[in-house]
Amino acid sequence: MREGSGALLEVKNLEAFYGRTKALHGVSFSMTAGGITTILGANGAGKTTTLRAISRMIRTAGSIVFDGQPLEPRATEDVVRLGIAHAPEGRGTFVHLTVEENLRLGAWGRRERGRLEEDFERVFGYFPALAARRRQHAGTLSGGEQQMLAVARALMLRPRLLLLDEPSLGLAPMVVREIFRILRTVNKDAGVTILLVEQNAALALDLADHVFLLETGRVVMEGPSEVLRKDDAIRRAYLGY
Amino acid sequence: MDIFIQQVVSGLATGGIYAALALALVMIYQATDVVNFAQGEMAMFATYICWTMLNAGVPYWGAFLATLAIAFVGGIVIERVVIRPVEHAPILSIVIVTLGLLVICNSLAGWIWTYVQKPFPTPFPSKPFKAGDVVLGAHDVGEIGITLLVLFCIYAFFRFTPLGLAMRAAAHNPVSSRLVGIRVGWMLALGWGLAAVFGAVAGMMVAPVLTLEPNLMGGVQIYAFAGATLGGFTSPGGAVLGGFIVGVVENLVGTYVSFIGTELKFTVALAMIIIVLLVKPTGIFGTTVVKRV
Numbered sequence: 117m118r119e120g121s122g123a124l125l126e127v128k129n130l131e132a133f134y135g136r137t138k139a140l141h142g143v144s145f146s147m148t149a150g151g152i153t154t155i156l157g158a159n160g161a162g163k164t165t166t167l168r169a170i171s172r173m174i175r176t177a178g179s180i181v182f183d184g185q186p187l188e189p190r191a192t193e194d195v196v197r198l199g200i201a202h203a204p205e206g207r208g209t210f211v212h213l214t215v216e217e218n219l220r221l222g223a224w225g226r227r228e229r230g231r232l233e234e235d236f237e238r239v240f241g242y243f244p245a246l247a248a249r250r251r252q253h254a255g256t257l258s259g260g261e262q263q264m265l266a267v268a269r270a271l272m273l274r275p276r277l278l279l280l281d282e283p284s285l286g287l288a289p290m291v292v293r294e295i296f297r298i299l300r301t302v303n304k305d306a307g308v309t310i311l312l313v314e315q316n317a318a319l320a321l322d323l324a325d326h327v328f329l330l331e332t333g334r335v336v337m338e339g340p341s342e343v344l345r346k347d348d349a350i351r352r353a354y355l356g357y
Numbered sequence: 358m359d360i361f362i363q364q365v366v367s368g369l370a371t372g373g374i375y376a377a378l379a380l381a382l383v384m385i386y387q388a389t390d391v392v393n394f395a396q397g398e399m400a401m402f403a404t405y406i407c408w409t410m411l412n413a414g415v416p417y418w419g420a421f422l423a424t425l426a427i428a429f430v431g432g433i434v435i436e437r438v439v440i441r442p443v444e445h446a447p448i449l450s451i452v453i454v455t456l457g458l459l460v461i462c463n464s465l466a467g468w469i470w471t472y473v474q475k476p477f478p479t480p481f482p483s484k485p486f487k488a489g490d491v492v493l494g495a496h497d498v499g500e501i502g503i504t505l506l507v508l509f510c511i512y513a514f515f516r517f518t519p520l521g522l523a524m525r526a527a528a529h530n531p532v533s534s535r536l537v538g539i540r541v542g543w544m545l546a547l548g549w550g551l552a553a554v555f556g557a558v559a560g561m562m563v564a565p566v567l568t569l570e571p572n573l574m575g576g577v578q579i580y581a582f583a584g585a586t587l588g589g590f591t592s593p594g595g596a597v598l599g600g601f602i603v604g605v606v607e608n609l610v611g612t613y614v615s616f617i618g619t620e621l622k623f624t625v626a627l628a629m630i631i632i633v634l635l636v637k638p639t640g641i642f643g644t645t646v647v648k649r650v
Contacts, residue, residue, distance in 0.1 A: 171536065173532075173535075191535075192535040192536060193535050193538045193539060193541075194538075196535075196536065196537060196538035197538055204532075204533070204536060208530070208532065208533035208536060209533070210526050210529060210530050210533060211529075211530075212525070212529050212530075213522070213525065213526065213529075217522055217526075220519065221522065221523065221526050221534070221537045221539070222537055224519075224523060224537045224538045224539055225537055225538020225539075226538075269537070273537070273538075
């Protein structure tokens with residue numbers, strides 16, 4: 117645990133803008149180190165925007181503090197250097213490059229550039245399907261493989277915080293279960309803190325220990341996932357039973 | 358037959374120059390979607406810098422390498438100072454900026470070094486090669502060698518070094534590149550630096566043939582455009598091959614089609630551009646780029 121509040125990431129009164137349109141209206145939350153937090157919400161609630169704000173990809177107001185350091189004055193590429201990896205919406209695959217080159221790039225922002233082989237072994241251990249396609253162009257991978265690659269690429273940074281945007285989107289249930297199983301392992305074994313944005317609420321509630329519910333750019337509910345899972349409103353709106 | 362081979366070799370020699378400049382154009386185009394119309398003039402300026410050093414008594418290869426270094430830094434500075442401020446402007450604005458740069462380089466060179474033609478030395482022996490009955494100019498052969506060496510170095514750089522990989526990534530996918538920590542802006546600047554280096558090589562290799570003057574690269578740039586269009590503006594390898602093809606075709610047509618001769622050779626390049634754009638607008642090796650707007 118860190119000094120002070122013990123929060124690894126502390127977001128206060130976060131507002132975010134696309135041009136003149138305000139997409140977040142004062143979002144506040146904090147995350148402890150080592151946990152898995154998920155942001156639930158409908159389309160357009162501001163889930164992706166929250167991740168983009170943390171990675172400094174859009175204009176914001178309010179404060180974002182990571183491990184005692186304010187993120188607002190930093191550029192995206194400098195946020196990465198603090199150990200925040202972001203597997204973005206749409207997976208962000210470098211389709212012209214090989215699987216191995218994609219992974220090499222994932223390690224670009226970290227301090228020690230050496231010993232990449234160790235990391236290759238680790239992520240190929242998580243995702244054996246990628247090992248078989250190491251020299252293949254990433255654009256030829258299936259959707260599921262590209263999502264695995266996105267997670268693997270993010271892990272190459274040896275991140276302290278992993279931001280995941282809809283890793284289940286458009287994938288077969290079996291593939292999704294596999295990816296989520298690995299996320300749990302990554303969190304447990306490597307101690308990577310995870311902030312997960314997900315539309316599949318059932319999956320997300322299973323994985324996460326803490327949940328935020330976003331509606332039109334505001335946090336409307338938060339708590340431990342066991343509690344929120346039992347909440348009637350959440351159950352009806354997001355779990356569908 | 359001997360004449361044919363000689364003409365092909367001398368076509369390859371000039372083609373190598375077009376290839377180097379075409380590669381410079383394509384590199385910048387791929388990274389920024391902008392055609393740098395000042396590429397040739399930047400190369401001419403670099404060649405004058407080399408000439409100045411040679412005049413001051415610097416040995417050829419020392420001046421050559423120093424010029425490459427100066428061109429590299431110059432390319433980076435131009436990107437940072439002139440291009441960066443208009444980075445997010447519409448493409449047309451950036452193109453106009455490069456046209457302005459063209460005029461500035463040209464006039465500045467004329468102002469500093471005058472418009473009088475200056476002889477420029479070749480580092481290669483003046484005695485021609487003899488291979489059987491075929492006589493090959495030493496400068497032609499040396500020129501081809503230098504071009505191939507530069508192309509090989511740049512290929513190895515992009516293919517095998519982490520920095521080369523990061524530059525490729527930044528050119529293809531800037532958003533994802535930032536998310537892995539690549540400083541995309543600097544990668545673009547490095548691209549301008551490298552492009553200026555290719556240009557400088559082209560300038561120093563062509564100057565002994567055409568003699569040095571501020572309009573040295575005007576024609577060369579048109580041929581480089583033809584080469585890049587032929588091979589495809591989206592394919593560096595294609596642009597290089599296109600450059601060589603344009604050089605050979607230009608030479609053969611000039612030799613064997615009597616009414617074209619040297620005067621109308623230029624038309625050949627323009628005709629090639631138009632034909633390629635009509636038949637296969639992406640060029641031989643180019644791919645259609647789908648842009649989400």
